[in-house]
Amino acid sequence: MATPDDLRAHVLSLQEGLERMTYYEFLGVRPSSDYVAIRDAYYDRAQRLHPDRFVSFGAGSLQRSAYTVYKRISEAFSVLSDPQLRVAYDEARLRGAHRLDDVARARRRSPQERQISNNFARIYYRAAVGKLERGLLRAAWIDTQLGLSLEDAPGLRELESRILEDPEGPVALQEETIA
Amino acid sequence: MATEQEPVLGIDLGTTNSACAVVRDGRASVVRRGDDRIIPSVVAAMADGRWMVGTRAKKRRSVDPTNVIYSSKRLIGRRFGSPEVVEMRQRVPYKILEGKNEAIMIEAGGKVVSAVEVGAHVLTYLRQMAEEALGRRVRRSVIAVPANFTDSQRSATRIAARLAGLDVIRVINEPTAAALAYGYIEDTDRVIAVYDFGGGTFDVTILQITRNVFEVLATSGEMFLGGDDIDEVILRLMANAFSQQRGVAVQDNPVALERLRAVAEQVKIQLSTQSSASVHVEEVLPGQRSDLDFTLREEDLQPYIEPIIRRTIPVCQDALRCAGLSPHQVDEIVLVGGTTRLPLVRSIVEETFGKKPQTSINPMSVVAVGAAIQGAALMGSLVPMADGGVSAPTTGSSAVLLDVVPRSLGIHTLGGYVDFIIERNSAIPLEQTRMFTTTTDNQRYVRIQVCQGEDEVFENNLKLGELVLSGLRDAPRGEVTVAVTFEINADGLLEVRAMDKETGQQQVASMRVLGGLDDQEIEQLATRMASAGIPSSGGTIVPR
Structure with a gap:
């Protein structure tokens, strides 16, 4: 003591x-x-x-x-x-x-990030955005899902549909699932 | 020994009711005056110019409604134009006016007083009650405020306490206080949901305790949802019963309704412990033979109030979502507020979280008890224990409260946007520094608009006030850079200081808080408070 x-x-x-x-x-x-x-x-x-x-x-x-x-x-x-x-x-x-x-x-948060209140969900969101920019669809998908498991935020939903709408999206996800 | 040390008063200044407690001889006790442990947060202006506080003031609502101020907590520290105040102006019979600097003033008994002053009257009453009960002067206090209180609301509450002759050693969040009262500070990590269903407001807060560190994970609430809504239902049932018994409609008679309202609350309280309540009301219509006999069974009331109570469920779900938790991850549920005594509320809580809530401490005084325990812990004299008692000092084993900023803090930038300086949910205390540069030659001052909120557009947030940096040195534009440090202190209050980068000179940074009072106004209030007597009678303290 x-x-x-x-x-x-x-x-x-x-x-x-x-x-x-x-x-x-x-x-x-x-x-x-x-x-x-x-x-x-x-x-x-x-x-x-x-x-x-x-x-x-x-x-x-x-x-x-x-x-x-x-x-x-x-x-x-x-x-x-x-x-x-x-x-x-x-x-x-x-x-x-x-x-x-x-x-x-005091890094600026995007309006989407600002709507996410859970700190970890925000970290997943940011990571997913970064991975999506680099074309890492599968990795971005996992982060998005992890984020969504913590908070059902509009920003994360938007990312999810962006990945699904990407011409490569469904393919990338499927390949990984088989592997 | 605890008895030698001056006690710290733990205060719950509620929207509808207030209470206070102290830790004495190793036990937390609620302060009592006569049979009253719970004091209505009501202040009435009397014809002779005096103020009356508490139960007697509340009774005046039915005879002199325009001069009785209640729910003033909804007004304290807000701006006159804020949506909550607009709503309040439609709901209350007393007159709410705009004061200097968008402050809120209330007209009662031919006088105009600030919302802070009203809070100070209630706090003075509590302090005197404690002094009489303890037989000694009480100066120090720990005061509890809602977890979502903004900076202005917190500082206004502090000023009210100061006016009431109290030195606030700590401002604590109400849900945290409630959890402390239950002594959740042992070694196990826990998640606690504090379900606070009071007279006029509903709040739910998710707290995490990790190795004795308290964190507010999320808080959510409904501004206008509480026991008053249930009283309203009972009131309607009583008015209908009266119409049937007497053949006279009273649904539009304000005097009769106010008479019945006081009784409606009694009926609700009876139904918290009995399955049926019966009352006899004399002269519902003054001066006429118009008594009412009214009986209400719990099962007959249930269909009317269940929808009201169910409105708390989505609020709980929202808080859980923000905290990133599912209901089964909550380890304990703590109940706060008189409305949680209703059996139906308890069963809906159980249904929502899948486990029974804690009910061993009176939900009406649990916050005051927790504030008192924290007061004793801060003074290092006592350490709270799991059973709600307190033990001898052992440095380092009492709870540390680790609070977060409830809303982001930002400043106005070009185009009406916000530059966020302190993000929501950051742990306090903390500070952030920003640089500001002059834009014209020999510019003597810089004005900075400050807000709290999450919207990118400045106007959509709560405007806190204006920060003015003055007395800058003469220099061509762009050559004077002022470093402004925004600090949120341990009480969750904003402090601002500024420094000239070049010269290292401290600059004058004054924050004009909207809806707030300046030092001179506070001084005037203090003088006025000292001359306004509040009647008092003997008090005692009882174990909670």
């Missing part, structure tokens, strides 16, 4: 790393970690370092530090839990960045 002193030390060490530590380091995971590991690490950090844990310390510099640190934890998770943002971040990291810039993080 963490003592107040442990908590303080933990916050201060993370605060000291704000300008240099990567999102992975902030969450205490490896760049190769999968979604589940990242999510668990985030929940673990949230448990210990959420601003609510510092209310009884009273308003002061520790509370402010904890708040700043927690915002970064939250940002790290929002980037690393989104496959596209994670790819963008990994590229930025190769160029020496420790953080994904605001413009890249």
